[in-house]
Amino acid sequence: MITRPDVKTLIDTVGSCATLIWEKYKDYNLQNQIDNVSANLLYTAIISNTLNLKAQITNKRDLLAVEELKSFIDLPKNWVMIYFNEVTAQILADPINAIKNVLKIRAIKEGARVDIQVNEA
Secondary structure (H helix, E strand, O other), X not given: OEEEOOEEEEEOOOOOHHHHHXXXXXXXXXXXXXXXXXXHHHHHXXXXXXXXXXXXXXXXXXXXXHHHHOOOOOOOOOHHHHHHHHHHHHHHHOHHHHHHHHOOOOOOOOOOOOOOOOOOX
16 A cells, blocks of 8 residues: 555555445445445446456455445346446447547657566466
8 A cells, every 4th residue: 555644645456446435434434324326336346347356456355345245235136247248238339439438549759668568367
């Protein structure tokens, strides 16, 4: 965790920022006051950001948050399948724009140094 006393920021290694939000609920002892909509959104965000808890960025804090949130959600038992099927359908309905929406294009000045990092699985 990285903190700076002069700036109110928190940079931490988790798969989803929704995990950090859930942890703040717990830090302030408010977890039992979370409404179903907020719990549903946090749960879905963690599942989405961590690719159903299978992404390399997923860690034990994400796993714990999902387990804890399960007692506050009111989603269908097969919610994860429903969610990812809907996301897949949206991508397949317009794959060109789906790719454009996640691409980051940067202009590179002629002669500029470009470092490329390749992460091998």
